Every structure is written in structure tokens, then in C-alpha cells.
Amino acid sequence: MSKSCDSWSTVSLVSLASAGLSALCPPTVEAAQYLSVEQAEKAAFPEADRFDARVLRLTPEQLRSLDAVASVRQRGEVRQIEAWAGSKLLGTLYVDDVLGKVEWVTYAVAIGADGAVRSLEILEYRETHGYEVRTPSWRKQFAGRRLETPFHFGDDIKNISGATLSCSHLTAGVQRLLALHAQLTKSR
Amino acid sequence: MSSCSLRRIRPWLGTYVHIDVTAPDSHRAALSVEAAFEAIAIVHQAMSFHSPDSELSRLNREAHLRPVSVGVHTRAVLLAARRFAQLSGGLFDPTVAPALVRHQFLPTPTAPAANQEASWEDIEIDKDGQVFFRRPLWMDLGGIAKGYAVDQAIDALKDYGVLEACVNAGGDLRHFSRQGLRHPLVVRHPGDASRSIPLGHIANKAVASSGDFVLGRRGSEIDTSPIVDPRHGVAKCRPRSVTVIADSCCTADALTKIVSLLGQDASPLLAELGASAAIIEAPDTLHASSGFWSALGHEASPGHAPHA
Numbered sequence: 129m130s131k132s133c134d135s136w137s138t139v140s141l142v143s144l145a146s147a148g149l150s151a152l153c154p155p156t157v158e159a160a161q162y163l164s165v166e167q168a169e170k171a172a173f174p175e176a177d178r179f180d181a182r183v184l185r186l187t188p189e190q191l192r193s194l195d196a197v198a199s200v201r202q203r204g205e206v207r208q209i210e211a212w213a214g215s216k217l218l219g220t221l222y223v224d225d226v227l228g229k230v231e232w233v234t235y236a237v238a239i240g241a242d243g244a245v246r247s248l249e250i251l252e253y254r255e256t257h258g259y260e261v262r263t264p265s266w267r268k269q270f271a272g273r274r275l276e277t278p279f280h281f282g283d284d285i286k287n288i289s290g291a292t293l294s295c296s297h298l299t300a301g302v303q304r305l306l307a308l309h310a311q312l313t314k315s316r
Numbered sequence: 317m318s319s320c321s322l323r324r325i326r327p328w329l330g331t332y333v334h335i336d337v338t339a340p341d342s343h344r345a346a347l348s349v350e351a352a353f354e355a356i357a358i359v360h361q362a363m364s365f366h367s368p369d370s371e372l373s374r375l376n377r378e379a380h381l382r383p384v385s386v387g388v389h390t391r392a393v394l395l396a397a398r399r400f401a402q403l404s405g406g407l408f409d410p411t412v413a414p415a416l417v418r419h420q421f422l423p424t425p426t427a428p429a430a431n432q433e434a435s436w437e438d439i440e441i442d443k444d445g446q447v448f449f450r451r452p453l454w455m456d457l458g459g460i461a462k463g464y465a466v467d468q469a470i471d472a473l474k475d476y477g478v479l480e481a482c483v484n485a486g487g488d489l490r491h492f493s494r495q496g497l498r499h500p501l502v503v504r505h506p507g508d509a510s511r512s513i514p515l516g517h518i519a520n521k522a523v524a525s526s527g528d529f530v531l532g533r534r535g536s537e538i539d540t541s542p543i544v545d546p547r548h549g550v551a552k553c554r555p556r557s558v559t560v561i562a563d564s565c566c567t568a569d570a571l572t573k574i575v576s577l578l579g580q581d582a583s584p585l586l587a588e589l590g591a592s593a594a595i596i597e598a599p600d601t602l603h604a605s606s607g608f609w610s611a612l613g614h615e616a617s618p619g620h621a622p623h624a
Binding site for chain 2: 135136137138139140141142143144162163248249250253298299
């Protein structure tokens with residue numbers, strides 16, 4: 129053993145839990161909403177006076193054609209919201225979900241009248257461990273436990289450090305929406 | 317006083333960047349978050365290995381031919397990378413990208429082949445922000461730029477007079493609280509990604525973690541660690557993770573790689589930089605450097621030693 133080990137101490141992870149540390153973490157919400165669709169509309173097109181929304185149900189054929197652009201699991205239902213200022217179409221906001229490695233991510237892409245992406249916002253994001261929240265054993269460790277925390281924005285476990293989650297599936301989702309947008313504007 | 321809290325997530329730096337902020341009013345909260353994401357976007361665009369348009373990609377293509385000018389951020393990160401390389405005797409090395417490309421952690425860049433002997437010592441940075449490589453090499457600032465981006469975002473938020481903020485870029489995070497309020501810290505279990513380990517609370521500190529595991533990775537490369545030892549190359553994955561607490565996220569980010577490779581021998585360097593670290597080994601062991609538990613608000617180690 130090297131000399132510098134002297135300053136290190138070793139504990140058992142199990143003993144941390146029994147020391148009551150897990151009680152410091154209030155229960156995680158299953159899915160957190162960061163931005164509502166209405167907020168996303170206003171953020172992307174603040175100059176709009178009217179939003180026309182509809183739900184696009186993608187046909188298997190459409191989904192296959194989008195798979196050729198970029199492959200990612202998509203729900204097949206996309207909300208399309210047009211932003212207008214008077215009779216002028218400012219652009220389109222698409223709200224869509226993609227399946228990431230383990231979780232669905234709801235996001236909004238604003239595409240301007242020039243066809244360029246104006247903004248990309250995550251509306252709803254299941255924490256990277258959201259899938260485990262639904263498993264009873266994980267849930268149980270927090271059952272009935274609540275702690276009054278001395279700050280008001282840390283109301284769930286969000287500081288999971290130690291996992292870099294690739295967001296490549298989101299990039300794929302955006303590429304698909306851009307392709308879909310091009311198809312729809314062409315067929316107009 | 318009525319204040320406004322806001323949470324936003326956007327994809328940057330190859331991960332999801334979470335920003336939590338509490339500001340005196342909603343207008344300032346919204347503006348500060350925009351400014352913070354803008355600061356992150358600038359670092360991302362300058363230092364992306366994946367994008368051929370970044371300053372970093374231009375360096376990899378041209379800096380061995382002639383000195384190339386870089387912006388203030390790329391220069392700052394290069395200087396920091398060089399400092400960590402010096403401090404660690406070359407264990408931290410931003411030129412290990414060829415090994416990461418070979419093992420599919422990074423895409424193959426459109427740049428001339430890297431000289432196999434090249435190392436961080438071949439990078440020259442002059443005072444005017446000109447960068448020259450003495451040999452063709454592939455530089456990747458992935459081990460440090462994310463932390464730097466988080467620091468830039470926190471600075472932007474502070475400029476807007478926010479009361480509380482936390483910026484988390486896929487595990488590299490920094491917390492700020494004007495009143496010194498504390499923030500909970502949880503890390504993932506290195507042997508089982510579905511388990512989380514609550515460690516305590518930080519206040520006005522940065523935290524970075526590196527694990528050998530990469531979530532969602534599949535196929536033949538699943539057994540390979542993304543942490544490359546310049547002496548021996550890519551190693552096998554071990555169910556182990558390293559968490560570093562420091563004042564800046566850039567320092568914490570760089571130190572995770574050094575502690576991963578040096579283990580407990582990193583003590584003098586941690587002390588020199590005012591940082592502390594924990595090495596978590598599956599199934600049940602956490603080794604904490606001196607100062608780790610106190611940085612998390614504990615007077616003494618909160619657990620007891622594992623049974624021998």
C-alpha cells in the first residue's frame with residue numbers, strides 16, 4: 129500500500145444508507161415538465177398573435193421514410209403548431225417525443241419561415257433514472273420519507289453525477305422533423 | 317422577497333445540460349438562463365471534436381502546418397489542459413484522441429493522421445492566442461471543456477444577479493448560492509446504473525464524475541473504458557467510478573481523469589488544487605480522500621469501514 133493512502137478513508141456503501149443518508153433525498157418525480165407547449169410557443173415566436181395547432185399522425189410509410197433520414201424511435205404522433213402574425217406565417221413549432229437510451233424525451237423544435245431551426249427546447253424529460261423509479265424496489269427506499277430541504281429548487285434528485293448520457297437520439301429526432309417539415313411544405 | 321425559480325434543459329456538449337436558477341424576478345431568471353446557454357453554446361461550437369467547423373477541428377487539420385489563431389475560450393481551455401498535463405506528469409493528455417477514435421468513443425476526424433509519438437508536449441500556445449503543433453496530432457478537449465463550459469454558464473448566471481443556480485452537464489455540475497445554501501449530491505452506483513448513492517450536500521462547489529461505464533453503450537466495445545492512460549492505451553472497464561469536488565468544474569472535470577489513473581496517489585495533487593475525491597468500487601466500497609466528507613457537509617465519515 130502506498131504512503132499516500134494514509135489520508136484516505138474507506139467506508140461501505142451499505143453503511144452510508146444505514147447512516148440515514150438516503151433520507152436526504154426526497155422522492156423523484158417520474159417526469160418533470162420544464163416548459164409547457166404554450167410557453168414554448170411564446171418563447172420561439174414572441175411576435176406571433178395566433179397559433180394554429182394540429183396533431184399529425186404519421187403513416188407507417190412516412191415513418192419508414194423518416195427512418196431513412198435518421199433512425200430513432202418516435203411515437204408517430206407529432207404536434208404541429210403554426211405561428212402567425214396577422215396573415216404572415218412566421219414559422220412552425222413541432223412538439224415530438226423520441227425514445228432515448230432509456231427514457232422518452234419531449235422536445236419542441238421551432239422552424240422559421242426560412243426553413244432554419246430557430247430553437248430547440250426540452251419540454252419534458254424523465255430523469256436518466258426515471259425508468260428505475262417505476263421499479264418497486266427503487267421506489268421503496270424513499271417510501272414515506274420526506275425531508276424539508278432548506279432550499280426551494282432542489283425538490284427532486286436531479287444532481288445525478290456520474291453518467292454522461294448521449295443525446296444523439298435527440299439529434300436524430302430533429303433531423304427527422306426537418307425532413308418531415310420539408311415533405312409537408314413541398315406537398316402544400 | 318418573492319423570487320422566481322426556473323429549470324431548463326437543452327442538448328449541448330453531447331449531453332443534456334440542466335440549468336436550475338432562482339432569481340429575484342421572472343424576467344431576470346429567463347434572461348440569465350438564456351445567457352448561460354449562450355455561454356455553453358460558444359464553448360461547444362469552438363471546441364467540438366465532432367463538428368468540422370469548430371476551432372478545435374481547424375487546429376487538428378492545420379496547426380501542424382502553421383500557427384492557427386484561436387479565440388479566448390479555446391486558448392483558456394488549452395492552457396488549462398496543458399497545466400493539468402504538467403501537474404499530472406502527462407497522465408492528463410488532450411492528445412489521446414487516436415485511441416478514443418480507434419475504440420469508437422469519438423468519430424474519425426477529417427484531419428491528417430496523427431503522429432503516434434505525439435503528446436501534449438507538442439502543443440505550443442503563444443501569448444497572442446496562436447497555436448502550433450510540432451507534429452500532426454488529434455487534440456480532444458472532451459476531458460476538460462465540459463467543465464469549463466459549466467463554469468462559463470455559472471459566471472453568466474452570476475452576472476445576472478441570480479440567488480441560486482446549478483448547472484449540470486451530464487454529471488459535470490457546479491452549484492452557486494449567494495446565501496451559501498446547500499444542494500444535495502447523488503452519484504450513480506458504478507456497478508448498477510439503476511442505483512444512486514446520496515453523498516451529502518455541496519455549497520458553491522463543482523463536482524465531476526467519471527465512470528468506466530457509458531450508459532447505453534452496446535456491442536463489442538462495451539468492455540472498454542473511455543479513460544485512456546497515455547502510457548498503456550485503452551484499458552478494460554472496471555465497475556468503478558471517480559467523483560471529484562473542487563472550486564471550479566474545469567478543475568473537477570480534469571481531475572476525474574487523473575484520479576482514475578493515479579488512484580489514491582493523487583492525494584498531493586488534490587491537496588495542491590484544494591480538491592477532494594472519492595473512488596467508488598462495486599459492490600460496496602467508497603474510498604474518500606481527506607476533505608471529501610467535509611466538502612459534503614459531514615463532520616466525519618458518515619459510514620463505517622466494510623467488513624474485512
